[in-house]
Amino acid sequence: MQWKTIDFYALDAEDKLKEFRSQFHLPRNPDGTEKVYLTGNSLGLQPIKAKQYLLEELDDWANLGVDGHTHARRPWMHYHELFTAELAYLTGAEPNEVVAMNTLTANLHLLMASFYRPTKFRYKILCEAKAFPSDYYALDSHARFHGYTDAVLEIPADKHTGILKHETILEYIDKYADEATLLLMGGVNYYTGQVFDMEEITTFARERGYTVGWDLAHAVGNIPLKLHEWGVDFAAWCSYKYLNGGPGAVAGIFVHQRHHNRLLPRFEGWWGHCKDTRFQMPHNFQPIPTAEAWQLSNPPIFSLTPLLASLPMFRQAGWEALRNKSRKLTTLLARGIEEINDTHSSGIRILTPYSNEHSGCQVSVVFEGIGRQVFDRLTEAGIVTDWRHPDVIRMAPVPLYNSFSDIQKTLETIESAVIEQQK
Template identity: 50%
Template sequence: MKFENTLEFAQELDKRDPLAKYRNEFVYPKVKGKEVIYFTGNSLGLQPKRSKEFVDEIMKDWAELAVEGHFYANRPWWDYHERLANPLAKVVGARPEEITVMNTLSVNLHLLMVSFYTPNPKRYKIVCEEKAFPSDQYMLQSQVRFHGFDPENAIVEVKKREGEHYWRTEDILAKIDEVGDELALVLIGGVNYYNGQVMDMKAITEAGKAVGANVGWDLAHAVGNVALELHDWNADFAAWCSYKYMNSGPGNASGVFIHERHLNRKDIPRFEGWWGTKKEERFLMKPQFEPMSNADAWQISNPPVLSLAPYLASLELFEEVGMQALIEKQKSITSYLEFVLGEIDKDVDSSFEIITPQERGCQLSVFLHGQGKVLFNYLMDHGVIVDWREPNVIRLAPAPFYCSFEEMYRFGQILKEGILNKD
């Protein structure tokens, strides 16, 4: 399709958009009385309107049933988390028994490394990307030190090539092959938070498994954003937060994938608690742990239902729409945003450099050469909610559930005005 940078063209795209009606399912902040153009769903998704109903239901059951809500609520609390497994399995390309929801992302990655980072004097190294999200860096360093190794030696970072803003898959594969039988774990962000690059998760997983390593994925920026086939890719584990593209609310519960080959095992190293023991025996209070036959064996405590309620509400939307439809719009609206940026760049004395490669979801990271934080502040003051990253990058994520093509056009006009009027 040949794009046009006009209001009429953008509005026509919205008329053809089968997901356009879902904008009405979300609550929009306002700046100066007008709904914002929201580009930060890669940090915190907008609130689905139906979330309140799901939370209010639990509050009502708590008020009317108290402790009996565990078993007699409309959605009983003791197995509330189980309702999330089927829809999440469709989102990440897994089997329902491979999915559980618990804790938060960094906590879950630590717990998963208890099971899947089990180094010995020969095989102890971890491959990750350079400048991974800081929490991942801290986790890897602390895990390595906990096992008595030096992070400087045990953590192997794959670097970008000089002058490039993205990783080349062949460089990652080569590094895995180079580390070889010293490699215990590959743990990489499936979508890089900074440049928005989607890693070749299938090829990287295959390479890691080929040298005998475990392979896990931090999918914070991937779930609900890009196509995933975790089971078929043969990943050992993955975890993700739910508050970005999954729209479940700030700091909310984390999803976990554990490949079925690791399930129903008593010999796997794992930190255990009573919610991971067999459901039918949980309240017998036996002294010995009997693991659930699914990923719930990694659960330690009972589920935080007030956190899970908005997650379940959001997943209801994902069930209605389906990932394929979301990905189709993600590709088209991100391409249109890229086009608009190019057109504005021609009109102003500036230079935008998109550092996100074509292997992407719905994020464009843009170097604002010749601009600065003054432009970022102008955008924010004019109702365009974007994300600033040092040294001079804005991240734009047109989430397909609630962003419109008209907003991409309007953003371009505000951006143009901000550059021309910056003095």
């Protein structure tokens, strides 16, 4: 591939998903032109319809007061149920296995209260090296809560590539099968963008007696998932990245239906109580026989509302089209950067393994010795990327709103920045 010979505008013209871009607000430069936005892995863009839906909820609150719980155009009492079908589609779950609730780390804590059940001999927790810090804090604090200070074991990444080899993950799962009880990893690593083989890892670990959970913050809305079919025990995700729910948007959980009627310990709240008797205010908790049993409080309406605008787009676009465009965007970006490195011998290295199975939207790139200068040059050119100390730039072309022309401008700017640094 020679990226300079590619007609990016022709690719845009042929793009089956091009109309979705117009359904989002694109940040703009001072001169009014659209920025190139490549940080959907950190915060997704605002859907155009989000404002309309929020104004409708504000109007219902103004006009109805407390009666909005039952008489709003979308009654607040059961508001979280508006998202069930779409979340099931996005995660490959049965509708009774998912619920929109809380925030990601809060949900991980609630789920571990049920699924991290250490014993004297099996109390350790496996996670990936360089997991997102909040995940590690949650795992370590739960272990310490149970009295274990050495419980969290990190599966090491390759020293040369920074990538976790699949065989190393399986090796550690097998090695610690007599000591570890829980495997909890990110489905897509936040730093490298590596997609893990969740299906095989889940099966391999469960065959060895592990409970298996996944943090899907960088996976949901990015890659197709089949949590029910894969037999995952539980999972949690946020909604402000690829799901475009807005800053602090309500997150979600998955609990496999085989656990719904088990007498599991959990931290209980009244929105997890059986709906038929919830407002009789009984003293004893009766869990809803679905993932909803893990809810604590009634849903925060305004933090959920933007998802009404965002989530239906995924089904409208379809996973096949989303995945195909995502692969094209990512491959063009990654290979173009490698060509720039080959041409200018600039010490650039792609961290992300960008084959079909092992990456989603994100491309993480090491710009050795010039990372900050390249990042600043991209920013000046109106290209929004993500900087990670000391020399990594993360870029995530999202198929719902990024264009092939975005990739062309990014590559041109990177090459210009590299040449400037070599003068």
